[in-house]
Amino acid sequence: MIQQLLGFLSFYIPEVMCIVLMTTLLVAEASVKEEHGSRDKIYTYALVVLGLTLIPLLQNLGKAPVIIFHNAITIDPFSTMIKIIMVLGTMGSIYLSRSSKDIYTNLKSEFSIMAVGVLIGGMLLASSNNMLTLYLGIETLSILSYVMSSFKRDDATSTEAGIKYALYGGLTAGVMLYGISHLYGMLGTIQFVEMIPKLAALQGGDLAIVMVSFLLFFAGIGYKVSCFPFHMWSPDVYQGAPIPVTSFFSIVPKLGGLAALVRVSMIFFANESLLSVSWIGLMLVISAMTMTVGNVTAIGQTSVKRLLAFSSIGHIGMMILGVVVLNDVGVRAILFYGVVYMFMTLIVFYITSHLSDMYGTDSQDVFRGLIYKHPLMAVIMVSVLFSLAGMPPFSGFIAKFNIFSVIIEKKYYGIAIVAGINSVISLYYYMKLAKIMVFGQPDGEEKISGFTTANQAIILALFIPVVFLGVFWDKMMTIAGDATIFIK
Amino acid sequence: MMGLASYLIISLILFVIGITVMIARKNIVAILLGIELVLNAAALNFVAYSRFATNNLDGHIFSLFIIVVAAAEAAVGLAIVIRFFQIKETIHVDEATTLRN
Numbered sequence: 001m002i003q004q005l006l007g008f009l010s011f012y013i014p015e016v017m018c019i020v021l022m023t024t025l026l027v028a029e030a031s032v033k034e035e036h037g038s039r040d041k042i043y044t045y046a047l048v049v050l051g052l053t054l055i056p057l058l059q060n061l062g063k064a065p066v067i068i069f070h071n072a073i074t075i076d077p078f079s080t081m082i083k084i085i086m087v088l089g090t091m092g093s094i095y096l097s098r099s100s101k102d103i104y105t106n107l108k109s110e111f112s113i114m115a116v117g118v119l120i121g122g123m124l125l126a127s128s129n130n131m132l133t134l135y136l137g138i139e140t141l142s143i144l145s146y147v148m149s150s151f152k153r154d155d156a157t158s159t160e161a162g163i164k165y166a167l168y169g170g171l172t173a174g175v176m177l178y179g180i181s182h183l184y185g186m187l188g189t190i191q192f193v194e195m196i197p198k199l200a201a202l203q204g205g206d207l208a209i210v211m212v213s214f215l216l217f218f219a220g221i222g223y224k225v226s227c228f229p230f231h232m233w234s235p236d237v238y239q240g241a242p243i244p245v246t247s248f249f250s251i252v253p254k255l256g257g258l259a260a261l262v263r264v265s266m267i268f269f270a271n272e273s274l275l276s277v278s279w280i281g282l283m284l285v286i287s288a289m290t291m292t293v294g295n296v297t298a299i300g301q302t303s304v305k306r307l308l309a310f311s312s313i314g315h316i317g318m319m320i321l322g323v324v325v326l327n328d329v330g331v332r333a334i335l336f337y338g339v340v341y342m343f344m345t346l347i348v349f350y351i352t353s354h355l356s357d358m359y360g361t362d363s364q365d366v367f368r369g370l371i372y373k374h375p376l377m378a379v380i381m382v383s384v385l386f387s388l389a390g391m392p393p394f395s396g397f398i399a400k401f402n403i404f405s406v407i408i409e410k411k412y413y414g415i416a417i418v419a420g421i422n423s424v425i426s427l428y429y430y431m432k433l434a435k436i437m438v439f440g441q442p443d444g445e446e447k448i449s450g451f452t453t454a455n456q457a458i459i460l461a462l463f464i465p466v467v468f469l470g471v472f473w474d475k476m477m478t479i480a481g482d483a484t485i486f487i488k
Numbered sequence: 489m490m491g492l493a494s495y496l497i498i499s500l501i502l503f504v505i506g507i508t509v510m511i512a513r514k515n516i517v518a519i520l521l522g523i524e525l526v527l528n529a530a531a532l533n534f535v536a537y538s539r540f541a542t543n544n545l546d547g548h549i550f551s552l553f554i555i556v557v558a559a560a561e562a563a564v565g566l567a568i569v570i571r572f573f574q575i576k577e578t579i580h581v582d583e584a585t586t587l588r589n
Contacts, residue, residue, distance in 0.1 A: 132550055139557045143564050150568050156575050160584045162568040167519055167581075170561055171510055174526030177554065178503055181530045181547075185537035190546045236587040 008068040011075045013056040014083060015123050021049045022116045029109045039109055043098050046112040050091050050119075057084050065486035071191050072133050076486035079127035081335050082259040085342050086126070089251030090119045092346040093244050095458070101357040102242035103151060111151070115248055117144040122256035131180050131190040134260055138176070138220055141253050142169045148248070149241040161240025168233040169223065176220025182213040192267045199268060199275065211278060214268075218282070221264070224257030227320060228289035231313050235297075238309035243356060246305055247349030250312045251342050258319060258338070262331060265323050266485045276326070283324045284415055291317030291422040299429050304352050305362045307429065308345075311388065314426055315341055318419060321403050325410045328484050333402035336469075336476060340387075340395045343465045347384045350459055351377055354451055364433060369442030376456060377448065380463050382434045387466050389427040395469035495536035502529035516572070516579045520565050527558045 009016065025046060032038050057080055065076035097103050097111045121140025128134040146169065150162025184190055186206055187198045202210055219230065226234040238246045265283070269276040294313030301307040315337075322334035354377075355366040371378040387394030390401075400423065407416050469476055506525030513519055531551040538547025569579055576583050 132546075132553060135550075136553065136557070139561070143557075143560055146564050146568060150571060153571050154575070157586050159568060159571045159575055160586050163516065163572055163581075163584055164587070166561075166565045166568055167510075167516070167523070170520070170523035170565065171507075171526070173561075174506065174523055174530065177527060177530035178533065181499075181533035181537065181550075184534060184547060184550070185541055188542040189544070190550065240587050 011060065011063075011066055011068050012073070014053040014060070014087075015120060017049060017053045017056070018116055018120050018123065021046065022113060022120065025109065025113045025116065029113060032109065042109045043094070043112065046094060046116065047091055050087055050094070050116070053087055054084065057087065067129060067486075071129055071193070073124075073127050074129040074486055075127055076484070078262070078331060078335070078485045079123075079259065082126040082255055082338070083123050085335075085338050086119055086122045086252045086255055089255075089342050089346065090115050090248065092342075092350075092462070093248035093251070096247060096346075096350055096353055097242075097244035099455070100242065100244050100353050102353065103244060104153075107151060111148075111244065114144050114148045114151075115252075118148065118248070118252055122252045125256040126259040128260065128263070129192055131184065131192075134264075135173075135177065135180065135220075137256065137260070138224060139173060141224065141256055142173065145169075145249065145253055148245045149237050151242050151245055157240040158242065159240075161237045164233050164240075165237045168230075172219045172223035172230060175216050176218075179213040179216025179219070182209060183217065186210050186213070192264075196267065196271075200271065200273065202275075207274070211275065214275075214279070215282075217264075221257050221261050222286070225254055225261060225316050225320070226313055227316055228286050228293055231290065231293065234313060235306050235309040238312075239303055239306045239362075243305065243349055243353040243362075246308070247345060247353075250308070250345050250349075254312070254316060255338055255342075258316070258334065261320070262323055262334060263485060265326060266331070270326050280324055280326070283320060284412065287317045287320035287324065288415055288418045289317075290314070290320065291419060295422045295425040295429075299425070301429075302364055303362050304356070304364055304366070304433075307364070307433070308348060308352070311426065311429070312345070314422060315388075317422070318400065318403055321407055321415065321419060324412065324415070325406045327406075329409075330406045331485060332477065333399075333406050336402055336473070337399040339476065340399045340466070340469055343462050343469075344384050344388055344396060347380060347459055347462045347466070348388070350455075350462070351381050354448075354455070358448065358450070364436055367433060367437045368440035370437040370448075372442050373446070374448035374451060377451065377459070378437050380459055382437060383463070384466060385430040385434050387470070389430040390423050391427070393467075393470050395466050395473065398470050398473045492536055492540040495532060495540075499529040499532040499536070502526070502532065514581050516569050516581055517566075519581065520562060520569070523565075524558060524562065527554055530554060 028042050060075055060080045061077055067074050094112045094115055103111055118141055121137050124133055125137025125141060128137050146162055146166040149165045150159045152158035186209055187195045189195060223230040269279045291314050294310045294317060298307050298310035319334050319337050322330040356362040359366045387396035390396045404416060502525050506522045506529060509522030510519050531554045534547035534551040573579050
């Protein structure tokens with residue numbers, strides 16, 4: 001019994017490390033003195049432990065997939081890859097929160113507690129193997145996210161963002177649970193694997209109930225990835241929340257939700273059936289609507305945070321296309337997109353955070369004439385915007401190219417055309433921002449101050465993968481190539 | 489003897505009431521109550537299916553977790569509502585309109 005438990009735990013080291021980190025951070029934060037140095041120590045500690053979790057994660061990547069804790073958790077290369085991206089995203093956001101003025105000084109170390117908590121939820125969600133762990137993962141992710149979005153607690157917009165997030169999240173979680181309860185009743189189990197044969201045997205009225213239940217079930221996941229009918233919270237929360245939180249939200253909860261969506265689709269709908277055909281149809285409609293709504297609405301935005309929210313909705317629509325094909329190539333394309341998107345998002349939010357701290361607003365005007373004020377920042381920002389729009393030679397192009405190639409291989413020409421049009425629309429608003437930066441005349445002679453060498457080194461380090469993954473993308477694809485989903 | 493159907497009908501009624509409350513009421517605390525109704529509808533479903541249809545304990549375990557998570561969610565939701573009230577001095581949802589295009 002004990003031996004078995006220890007055997008299970010040996011695959012679960014990253015999560016255990018995060019849980020221990022969160023608990024110790026709570027204690028450390030409670031005993032912190034209001035001096036300057038001790039908070040820095042807490043930050044260093046959090047970043048170092050998060051960095052150390054990458055070691056067992058990379059080890060797990062090479063191991064054969066296993067099911068642990070009595071079919072509750074699956075550790076396969078896919079979930080491990082998602083976890084690596086989430087850990088890197090968390091580290092980036094925590095580092096950003098340290099310098100950002102958007103987070104109150106006395107709440108700075110609480111940010112890392114909450115972020116690690118959300119990360120634990122995301123890890124649980126990414127490797128969930130039954131309905132219970134999936135639900136718990138989504139709720140751990142959501143409940144801490146509500147707190148994070150209302151982090152600026154004296155600020156009306158931040159609290160309002162928290163309220164909208166909480167009410168919307170509660171609604172969709174309830175609807176999803178109602179769907180799961182009927183799935184459980186019809187199929188008699190909450191284990192994913194035991195559900196598969198029972199799904200195949202369904203007939204007539206039962207099949208109709210299960211279809212409706214899956215639709216309700218999709219509400220919960222759809223809200224987490226913020227796809228079309230459930231995307232309304234996303235711009236408000238992105239705009240209201242402090243910038244480090246926004247950058248965190250566009251990486252960890254989204255990837256967690258996407259991982260659950262990919263896993264559920266691959267498990268339940270990989271076999272040809274009426275259910276699978278209707279799921280593919282649903283996904284096609286949702287991804288087309290998500291892309292179009294996100295990109296078209298982004299055009300008129302003046303707030304950079306809101307613009308990035310809509311652009312991230314557009315990117316999620318693109319990533320959902322990788323789910324539609326229901327094969328390993330699609331999963332690989334999603335993983336590559338996730339890695340690239342994580343780096344691009346971190347850079348964009350890093351620069352936006354510094355500028356909006358300096359000018360006290362997040363409107364697009366803060367970027368006016370950036371090339372004269374800080375050339376390095378401007379060059380990197382313009383390159384990343386090109387990458388987000390999917391222009392070669394940057395990695396954003398390869399990410400989009402992979403998605404296009406998988407859907408065209410499956411002969412979904414209609415959706416490929418929609419995706420192509422959307423890429424053009426997104427190019428328009430990204431280039432509008434780039435134009436302000438390069439051709440706009442700055443208001444005065446003042447330069448960007450306080451962007452230290454360390455900050456410049458960080459954005460350069462984050463920028464290297466954006467360029468190199470665009471050139472040496474086959475290396476990355478080889479790593480992601482084994483990241484298949486394990487069904488047992 | 490009450491069968492599965494009566495439980496399912498009750499839970500459907502709870503679900504519909506919950507959704508209606510969430511859409512129709514403008515008081516944030518009332519909306520939180522609506523969320524609780526929806527969660528309880530799901531929990532009732534789980535227990536009823538577990539008792540009458542599936543003959544295993546999965547449903548009971550699930551409903552226990554639902555109760556725990558619902559409590560956590562209500563705690564966080566109410567905490568945010570209190571902050572909102574302290575800033576805006578109202579808990580009317582129509583006052584939450586600062587974030588718009």
